[in-house]
Amino acid sequence: MKISVSGLGYIGLPTATMFAHYGAHVIGLDVNQHAIDTINQGKIHIVEPGLEDIVKDVVAQGRLKASLTPEPADAFLIAVPTPFKGDDHTPDLSYIESAVKTIAPALTRGNVVILESTSPVGATEQMVEWLSAARPDLKFPSSEQDTEFDIYVAYCPERVLPGQVIRELVENDRTIGGLTPECAKKAAEVYKIFVKGDLVETNARTAEMTKLTENAFRDVNIAFANELSLICDRLNINVWELIALANRHPRVNILNPGAGVGGHCIAVDPWFIVNKTPDLARMVNTAREVNDNKPKWVVSKIEEAVAKLGDLGRKPKVALLGLAFKPDIDDLRESPAIEIAQLVGENDQVELLLVEPNVHELPKKIQKGELVQLEEALKSADVVAILVGHKQFKEQDFGSLNNVIDAVGII
Structure with a gap:
């Protein structure tokens, strides 16, 4: 054939x-x-x-x-x-x-x-x-x-x-x-x-909706975890410990929160359902809004950390670890880390260092920031934000650093 x-x-x-x-x-x-x-x-x-x-x-x-x-x-x-x-x-x-x-x-x-x-x-x-x-x-x-x-x-x-x-x-x-x-x-x-x-046969419309449903289901579950991370931050609760304890229930399996949701599937497909049936897809729409807002929340935490540094006599250096939409790949499509890099880059009062071990050059949409190795970023950065759980980051000891924002639960 x-x-x-x-x-x-x-x-x-x-x-x-x-x-x-x-x-x-x-x-x-x-x-x-x-x-x-x-x-x-x-x-x-x-x-x-x-x-x-x-x-x-x-x-x-x-x-x-x-x-x-x-x-x-x-x-x-x-x-x-x-x-x-x-x-x-x-x-x-x-x-x-x-x-x-x-x-x-x-x-x-x-x-x-x-x-x-x-x-x-x-x-x-x-x-x-x-x-x-x-x-x-x-x-x-x-x-x-x-x-x-x-x-x-x-x-x-x-x-x-x-x-x-x-x-x-x-x-x-x-x-x-x-x-x-x-x-x-x-x-x-x-x-x-x-x-x-198995090759399961059905009609075209059902197959189209099946794909969208699978990713909307995942999006809603991720949104629950991301919303928990916001609530726990305000209430001074460790969200990672909370989820680990809750998941000991035999019928509870909460996902881990992150910096948002990326990729060409989960970050996109649910909107196709909302676009067709906006009056009915209320939960799907809310989940998308929660996950789309998470990068902005991460940026707010970075800004808080920078503000606490005070006057250094120079521009503070902010290192963002990870640009891909998930660990250990080079795919940057719809990545929340890219949005975070763009938003942090809008602040002319900081110097931006970007670490992404799976790419050799920055995407054109990132107008500010320098692509550097992990060692250089950790050595010189005043604030570090972990945005993706790459294996290189999981192997790193962050214990000696004071200002680390861990959006993915590595530490």
Whole structure:
């Protein structure tokens, strides 16, 4: 089978690689020439443990190649970003639309088109409208009752953890949402190439909502922990001890608070539910507000620590440890640490030191601050804020430092 994968990022590249690893011939599409060149050299442009060795192998064997232009294939997967249009959290499906228009000329009867991008409910149906407009010579399914069509269309979201993507792509169950039952069966046949978990078939709308529900559930639970951290701070209670004690209850399992919530899933997906049903998604909306406000609270604690320093005769140095959205990866998408760095950087009265062992340069959105090694930051900083639980930070002894704000419970 020949597979086309549009979008070679944190999900698309590992997915394309696993198809190739298990014997398919894969053409990976992307608009980033650097990513294409890197992959075709058998290397990777992202950080994901174990991925580069497999990419090197499948590229050398000719089973994976990256390109700007599509080719005929048996199945076409779309794994491109779905960001917001603006501050009102309206989903931006323009990347999906662009990917659809790119692959449309290569479609032939009997092909399977699968949307993997996390999307609002109804996105798969919208994708069919774009496909139909681009290829009026082909018939696409428009309802579950359709029995005559040329192209099988389905929605199949991933549910993987950065840092564990290779294993979880293979082992985790997947929800296969077909526009018709026959579409779901055809899509399941594609994933059977490498997925060892259960392939559970349903309709496209239910599959879309399943992905959003999974991440909204996690967001609500994280919001509870983050809200507890604010309450405990005001009441002078150690939130980490509190949670450890409460979790001794046999039916209580409270998560640990952090600097906020990041990543392209949990920090984004719940808003897709709120956008569709704002009058009903009250708990989901509140959880998003709690988690989105946590970085600002962390900044307020940093500002308090700086104020207590008094006049040093120079600008106080503030070190922020960690910029990724979770430990031991290089993914900065929607990272609360990035927002904290931006907000602290707005203060011209402090010198900002940034430590992120998984990146080599700062993202363009950070206008102020110097990327330094951990040792330099700890040696010269007046205030240290731990924002991400990277292994390098967990191995560090912070006992000799006076002004440490631990947002993730390392100390």
